[in-house]
Amino acid sequence: MFIVTNMWITVVIALVAIYIIVAVLVSRSRANKGPRPPEYPGALPLIGHGHLFGSGNSDAFWLLLQDCYRFANSNSGVAGLRIVQTQYYMVTDPDDCVTLANTALDKDVVYDFMKPFLGEGLLTATVPIWKIHRKLLTPAFSQGVLDGFIGVFNSQSKKLVSSLNQEDGKKPFDFWTYIGPNALETICLTAMGGATTDDRLTSKYMRATENLYNIIVSRFQRFWLHNNFVFNLTSLGRRQKKYIKMANGVTSAVLERRKNELVNGTPNSEENSGKKLKAFIDLIIEYSGERGLLSDQEIREEVSTIIIAGHDTSASTIVYTLVLLGSHPEIQERVFKEIDEVLGDRDVEKQDLPKLVFVEAVLKEALRLYPIAPFIVRRLTESLKLKHYTLPAGSSAFLAIHALHRHKMWGDDAEHFLPDRWLDKNRIPEHQAAFAAFSLGRRMCIGKNYALMNMKTTLAHLIRSFRFKSNISELKLKIDLMLKPHAGHYIAVERRM
Ligand code: HEM
Secondary structure, three states: OHHHHHHHHHHHHHHHHHHHHHHHHHHHHHHOOOOOOOEOOOOEOOOEOHHHHOOOOHHHHHHHHHHHHHHHHOOOOEEEEEEOOEEEEEEOOHHHHHHHHHHOOOEOHHHHHHHHHHOOOOOOOOHHHHHHHHHHHHHHHOHHHHHOOHHHHHHHHHHHHHHHHHHOOOOOEEOHHHHHHHHHHHHHHHHHOOOOOOHHHHHHHHHHHHHHHHHHHHHHHOHHHOOHHHHHHOHHHHHHHHHHHHHHHHHHHHHHHHHHHHHOOOOOOEEEOOEEEOOHHHHHHHHHHHHOOOOHHHHHHHHHHHHHHHHHHHHHHHHHHHHHHHHOHHHHHHHHHHHHHHHOOOOOOHHHHHHOHHHHHHHHHHHHHOOOOOEEEEEOOOOEEOOOOEEOOOOEEEEEHHHHHOOHHHOOOOOOOOHHHHHOHHHOOOOOOOOOOOOOOOOOOOOHHHHHHHHHHHHHHHHHHEEEEOOHHHOEEEEOOOEEEEEOOEEEEEEOO
């Protein structure tokens, strides 16, 4: 027994020694290739900054990331972070961010948590597949197609307004409980169609995606669940399997139905408030069918990707916008005036959208201050030459969108909510990385125009129906997969006469 214990101790000591030698050799080989960015303070031997990241506390995590990017800002715009053996860099310099976005197209391993559900959908796809799919899907986001969604955007906004009536004149409430499900339904309707889809299927799909999103967030926050083997043994892993099966069951049923309609010559579009609607799933079947490019599984993955990438982002941005407007009544009244002048009482039409100039300025300013994706993370398959440093292949880099939006190029008032800056060309920095809410470069958001159209329509209906009251100074943030309000986001509504 004593001999066996001794043997184990020797093996463990030998493994630790090998690990340390390899770690030292790897870091020396990196150090030999030119100057290294300064390391963010607090690294421990072996685990590096892992102890700072893995606490599962998402508001502390947000404070840590901000502190790290401030450290990078004061050190030529790049800082090193190490989690055990994985080397990360925080990049805040605007020129370096452009280089990073344009050169490194591979996503970091953290995106792999979404892969069991989203597979090779655009958000998580490996680069060779992404290139083919992005080209194939781009026409589905053309202005002509998006114009067909305006009827859905109007009817969903009116549904939201009518459900909010019950809060009229009451105390502040969590707006997310209204906008979250509404936004998910909107994106499901435009992704999979409405009237020809069974309503029960849509709500089943919504339940599955909501649960899947929460599971991915819980996993992301608990570093001990990052390992696939361990995760699959947990109840969270088992729940993930269950909900993926549920969601895939729905997309498979919709896909089969749509394909049959196509074969039988049934028109593959439907009416919504008098407007022709062609859902993303129909367009993807069409584009893929012509060239036979996507399997059923790939079509399902793209539809789920659009839904996951599209609902939470827009809904959270609306929440931030309303908290900001609720704290700046004079700006809210200017928004109301513009909506009243352009629309009066009628629904939004496509030709109205470019006229809602101030509404757009407000949305962009909200996105600048509270970008829902404050960082994106890219994996470097080759070394990346920046202005002052060369980052080694095998590492990963954070592109710090939140830092760009508060960079000194925005002036001394960068921290303030000033939508008017968007109306004056001289007040917007010329640098192409100044505004990166929808990311930068070739892998930027494909749904940007969809999001702006949808959010403008939603705001138009909300602001002309209600006055919003809130207090931005109480807003506290956290990061799960995205930047989310942790406190101070409650809003009160008062019906306009
Ligand atoms: C306010 C709303 C939105 C914001 C702020 C936003 C932001 C972003 C950002 C920052 C990325 C890059 C993510 C990364 O590289 O990790 C992205 C990618 C993406 N977004 Fe959006 N998004 C919004 C709405 C939408 C909508 C409505 C859709 C779909 C209808 C959508 C679909 C996508 C897709 C498919 C990608 C992956 C693109 C690719 O890799 O080719 N997004 N978005």
